[in-house]
């Protein structure tokens with residue numbers, strides 16, 4: 554239904570439900586596009602919660618906030634030009650509390666990085682630090698409910714197009730045992746010339762970036778910090 558032949562995260566969720574008997578599996582999707590296939594597969598399955606933030610007005614034009622399925626769907630729309638401030642507050646205000654209430658036994662991340670400001674197909678103004686931040690928040694919630702979390706790369710990455718190459722590595726770092734202890738990564742400062750070339754809204758990035766709250770230090774529950 555989207556860009557993919559196989560929905561890896563849906564296969565993983567169905568396997569966890571059918572083979573391992575899990576009752577509460579959460580799929581968290583911060584890709585810039587709505588996961589229309591994932592929602593369609595699980596919209597009548599209360600054992601699988603689907604939570605997504607995505608840009609409004611773009612393909613596949615699904616994922617409205619009124620889509621509730623069996624009470625297991627949570628969609629949030631981000632207008633074009635949204636940056637760190639809007640993204641983080643959307644997750645903090647609505648999606649992360651809903652995820653915490655669901656008490657997921659397993660948390661699966663649909664980790665797409667096309668919300669990055671350098672992505673040529675969409676108009677969000679996120680950067681690598683935002684993806685690392687949401688991964689850290691999700692890890693904290695996963696820890697509260699058993700600590701099972703798996704991140705699946707869903708594309709929109711490149712090794713050559715700086716600075717989006719930092720996005721998946723920043724998320725992987727937040728999931729590694731050595732990533733805690735209150736450390737935060739330095740915020741990247743992309744060259745203005747690069748932003749102007751790669752994205753038509755450099756001014757909105759500057760505006761949202763200036764309003765962004767300071768980096769959040771997630772409480773650490775690892776064995777070294779306890």
Ligand SMILES: [Zn+2]
Pocket residue numbers: 584585586665667709
């Ligand atoms: Zn996408």
